[in-house]
Amino acid sequence: MNLEFSPEDLAFRDEVRTFIAENYPEQLRGKQDEGDDLGKDDFLAWHKVLAKKGWVAPSWPKEWGGTSWTPTQKYIWSEELARADAIAVLPFGINMVSPVIYTFGTKEQKEKFLPATYNGEIWWCQGYSEPGAGSDLASLKTKAERITGDDGKEYYIVNGQKTWTTLAQFADWGFFLVRTDPTAKIQEGISFLLIDMKTPGITVRPIITMDGSHEVNEVWLENVKVPVENRVFEENKGWTCAKFLLAHERSGIAGVARSKRGIERIREMAGTEFSDDGESLIKDASFKRKVAELEIDLTALEYTELRTLASESAGKGPGPESSLLKIKGTEIQQRITDLALEAAGHYGAPYFRGFPDDGDNAHPIGPDYAHRTAPNYFNTRKTSIYGGSNEIQRNIIAKMVLGL
């Protein structure tokens, strides 16, 4: 046991750091600094830089473009991305559907989807949740009936409604859980379909969240015709894919490196803000205590993730232990946004989205860092709800790890 980086690791860190510094898109840096919403082109700009370099999907199998990095290298990579405030590659294609495709898909599916996903040519969205199927995901009702088309080929006709579909407004394809056998036990009648979002019968409607952003959508499916070859794995075995995907979704969800940056920012803010005593807020005993406890909890999470990575590299895939990373990681993310809002004081309140700029640069309304603290805090409440709520994660640990 030791914590030292080998000379190779240090060389890797320098290489990564230089690469990010030299290749991170300017347009993105500008928008991030201004706190502007990011569009499809912004996300894809960085994705494509990474794809070109061969670093967009480090965890994939080597034959499809994975990097075969060691756990230490993956750790360095995420540290350096966070250090540079680089945006994360969107998880839906790279970390969610692709592992399902390369694990359960046919040769044709792999060849059709993996390179295109890698190169950013396909933007994916996730059709899992429904109005009536949240934590009880297996109770989903969207149904897919099998027919033979006029062309003599087999199709599914899909009808139903999905919700909380993140960035579906930009999506080319979606991966959907649908019910193919309404008579079977609920988990045994589900199939995993890949659906072209341009197919007639699909309607995407925005859901505006309380922070004012348009991140999630409702997706309506009305007699959507999907070729049978777009089903991954066997008919009625989609739940296997779903569970597999959720475990992958949870790994990396800890967000340790980004939370470290988040705490750094709080320290910077609290170094500028004042306490009631006119001292720097960071010297206020109560505020300092909260930051210290947050840092310590994050250190514990960091080392738990490192232990998990080490055991994964010993041949175990992401297991139910990753639920721990999800719970603790999201709790910490929420505490960070909470403390940031607290640090901002009065200037957490002003809200500028959709409000015309009066052009008075001489009299700024509060510090720049304060403007997004409240929307971030509101938005981050989602983290303990999505990806299987933290209560569901506790159920998973209880059943799969503790055997209760």
Place this chain on the structure above:
Amino acid sequence: MDFNFTEEQSMLRDTVASYLQDRYDFDSRRKIISSDAGWSKDVWSAFANELGILGAPFSEDHGGLGGGAIENMIVMEEFGKALVVEPYLSTVVIGGGFLKHSGYAGAADLIGSVIGGETVIAFAYAEPQGRYNWADLKTTAKKDGAGWILNGHKAVVVGAPWATHLIVTARTAGGQRDASGVSVFIVEKGAKGVTTRDYPTVDGQRASEVYFENVSVGADALIGTADAGLPLVNKVLDEATAAVCAEAVGAMRKLHEGTLDYARQRKQFGVPIASFQVLQHRMVDMFMNVEQSVSMTYMATMKVDESDAERAKAVSAAKVQIGKACKFVGQNAIQIHGGMGMTDELAIGHYFKRATMIEGLFGSVDHHLRRYEGLSFDAAA
């Protein structure tokens, strides 16, 4: 970065675990702690001769196994699982730490007799008024020719009833709480003027109030440099704190496992109480506390040889986590056991008592939070 144990380290763990399973079960321990002596010399001599573990963290030049902090962690975690009372912590981790780090002239001989099981050490550092400030010393050592004269009262010296030697902190210069002017001495417990009042502790150990009345020691009693002993004390106590974090992990694993077993067996409303979601989630939270404690113990143990500031920050962060976890895991273990958790008959209460004492040992959660803040904020500001 590497989180794997070597083959030798895994063997060490297996050796200790299987010995304790055979010879240190709950009933055997109960007999040991209720005996007049309160510990088992046979067990101690088995540690020395049969298992050879008293040499675990010492170099091969000194006759040890060539290990260090990681070996201490392994031994202490297993001791935590069996609630071992024999004084590995004070003799090998703390006593050994002072002898290894100080350049003490008599170190080789003393380490040899520690490894052989003949020398047993207790660390007399706390004082009735000092709380967790290791520099707050009323005990004095005054220069007397080449040697020193010690006077003072040391509080709750764990393992002192069994010790052949005491390592003592004393003020040799400066005011009562000054960082400088602290010196460390090793004194034979039988020295003239040393008296003790021995008593049991709530967690099954034995301790003493130790009084020094004009105890005369030679120049060779001084460990390290006169007046500049505090950094050495901090280093050794950080190593000891990392070791008790490991012991706590062992005890917490047992608290958690015992609670799972009990909840599966205990039926109410016609079903095992483990089927209740409110209890399942509580046991998951206990699990997460244990895992985070394991992580922090690894982290602190791997950082004990770094710079003073890095080491101190790592160890204090770990002790904060472990202190909180001991309280959460311990209290909930008792709660889920219900009335049975309150009894002396079940092991669970004994683990709880040890975990509770570890919360305060070498500094409470608040103490270590303050120390962490001092290193993480005030130093940088």
